[in-house]
Amino acid sequence: MSGSARARRGQTAIEMLFILGIILTGIVVIVPLYTQESGESLLVAAVRDAASQAAVYIEAGVISDTPGYEDLNDIIQGYTEYRSVGFRLVGVSLVSESSERVTIAVKFTHNFSPEPSRDSGIARKIGEFLKNHLKDVNGFYLKDGHLYYGGRLVEFKIAVGETLEVIS
Structure with missing residues (x-):
């Protein structure tokens, strides 16, 4: 094998290592961003599912002795008086992080009718x-009465009608 053939083969090997290095660097940069974005999507989807369940439950106006629904039963007993009411989830969004x-x-x-209290x-x-x-959904946990997701405190800004409450 001549010297120029070895040089070309060596240059090709170096070029391949360079290209492989660029690909691996791209993977290292993109994958954490994708998994972070995916985690945020899962967080919002889980909250949307739970909020939707709450809205449907309150809308029906029928209480159940199913564990975990005590707070919604209190709403039906104290505010809607067991009537089917027009109660709807309008939206869920990530405000800040x-x-x-x-x-x-x-x-x-x-x-x-509007009644702030x-x-x-x-x-x-x-x-x-x-x-x-x-708290029972994968990735969430309660600690000292506060909800956490992935080690971060989850804070809700819940608007009912024109009234806003911050829950953490």
Whole structure:
């Protein structure tokens, strides 16, 4: 084998290592970003599911002795008086996040006349339901009465009608 053939083969090997290095660097940079984004999507999806369950339960106006629904039963008994009411989940969104805290907005509407004290009580009860429901979902846990996801405190900004309550 001539010297120029060895040089070409060596150059090709170096080029392949360079290309492989670029690919591996891309993987190292992209995969953590993807998994972080995926985790945030799972967080919002879990909250949306629990909030949707709460809205449907309150909308029906029928209480159940199923464990975990005590806070929603209190809403039906104290506020809707066992009637089917127009109670809807409008939306769930990620408001802010840091390495220590995640804030999620959850908005509900209803067909009651505006009454801030009632709506505030409903929002607090829904917040407690969300915490108790989500503690059993993979990635969530309760510690000292606060809900955490992936080591970060989960804070809910729950709006019922025009009233906003912050639950953590």
